[in-house]
Amino acid sequence: MIQRTLKWENEETREKLRSRVKLLEKGMRENGSMVQIIDLKDSSIASMKDLKSVVQKLFSVVDDNYPKFVEQHIFVNVSFRYYAYRGLFSRNLSQRTKSRFIFAKPSKVTETLLKFISPENIPIQYGGLQRDDEDEFLENDGKASEMSIKGGASSTVVIPVTAPGVTVVWDIAIVGWGVNYQEEFIPDDEGSYKVLIRKEKKLDEPVRNSYYISEPGKVVLTVANRSAKKKKILYRSKSKPTVPVYNLINNPDMYSAQNNRKILISG
Template sequence: MSPTTTPSPAPAAAPSSKGAKRSLMSSLMDATALLRSASFKEDSYVAAALPPSELRALADLKALLAKHPDAMSIWGVPLNSPQQPPPAGADGAAAAPPVDERADVVLLKFLRARDFRVRDAHAMLLRCAAWRAEFGADAVLDEDLGFKDLEGVVAYMHGWDREGHPVCYNAYGVFKDRDMYERVFGDGDRLARFLRWRVQVMERGVRALSLRPGGVNAIIQVTDLKDMPKRELRAASNQILSLFQDNYPEMVARKVFINVPWYFSVLFSMISPFLTERTKSKFVIAREGNVAETLYKFIRPELVPVQYGGLSRAGDLENGPPKPASEFTIKGGEKVFLEIDGIEAGATITWDLVVGGWDLEYGAEYVPAAEGSYTLCVEKTRMVPATAEEPLHNAFTAREAGKMVLSIDNSGSRKRKVAAYRYFVRKPSA
């Protein structure tokens, strides 16, 4: 299947509309160009890649933890061995206690959060361990906190980015509804329960990490600022931020803000000079109307939720990874034809198509291979508005061999748009 914009030489062989010629390769090259490298570079947890000063700090932190009489673990990772005589080996010599390679990853997270000041990192780690014991963080995953209606809406883990990081989506716009806000945040007890639920979501994200040198050791946070009642949520957001900063250090590899209002962009530009380059490199800001293009840079479209211009619906990932989609771009003033060739008589073709920003025309035709056959209109050309929140989905059973041609007409816009499609062909049964 290839997008092409070549005018049809024969009425029965292709759509009658015209467009500028462009190949699939050029479309895919345009899409790949969106993945331009940024200044961001994720921290390493491989000992051989650490500078000597950081290795010394790691050794010093281990020495401090070794002095603790009790075993300590965080996220199920043992961080020390209690002071006791080591067991004897087969030859009678003292055998070294087994070392969990995940411990270095966890300890480096606390060290980086305190700029490798060993005693500060040690104190932070002890406070985190105490909080987890008091909060019951290890057991929170098994609790039913009564927020089933917020699952997949307010905060949820969904898919992974192009580098394998689990992705956590956050959207608090539903709380602009006063009744919803009161039901969740109406008093101190409700707020405390919501915070516990938000920790539960974070623990799911941590559970998806490998926490091993060279593995995936952080998540991606995508925060939707559309309709967020910032004043009402100030207390909750401050507590969530404090909890995560104190107890989940360096767990976020990148923070993507989408549907950002103009005043947030201004605020960020004002505080930007006071942020470290390392912190700024983790931030990505996308204004409304630019969401899909931004997310596609980091997340494949078949894993981006449909409400953000992707192809992934709730529950799609329960049966394993989805079928990959093909990405392309549509230039302003351009019309593209997507052709699905080689369809046999009796076969059923199913397709999904999404365009970031929409506001263009779409149609579908089936072109039989036999000379003299008539082109069939599968979907009449129609305008797809910018407000469309669902990808296009349809199916067609061919009575004769031929090809399906989807037309995407962006000639009424000057803006380039990202797009993605995938299709399934079920051959005719015997």
């Protein structure tokens, strides 16, 4: 279909377009509709001219054949000089397609994507929580949560754990970054000691961490926003049954007895 409707300028352009259309069709089959993201980070002027040809042909295919499937085309990491070329991408496109264009400069990438995509489906390189080859958080673990934090204020994410013998895993990311972050475990028993899991330091990237719970209590994640600007916290957590390594060393038969119950073994 693509070869019959488009004139190819060169083999490289042809392969780029073919690859992109295959990706779009895969997304449509799996999800019914989709948001297309085009990352312009580190794009040179020469590559932008090349991108013009690919994108114009791609949008032509999408607009003519899949008008209801691609809800938005989002360009992220758009540099200032890109705007000089912005007209090249939309000159020959229909008004319907132009209305679906969104442009986000580097400082607004995560904020922009959150308007269309949930945090757990945004890759960590764009400020979200999705990791490559994710094997910890699955679809049935639920959606991530969001919390706003005012400038000059502190907020806490509290993960209560009532039953010992589990490992708590959590993800956290900050829209806007530039905050201080700390992790601790606070037991319910006033006679027990607090545990500092991660000392306070500046947070500039998504964090995943875990902690084995040996007694009832709560994991407390503290975010201190020292700036004047409002920030947003993205987070999620889960608990999974765990047999401590020292128990396995002292009683190696425990693993074979528990294995049928598919209890995760971790340190």
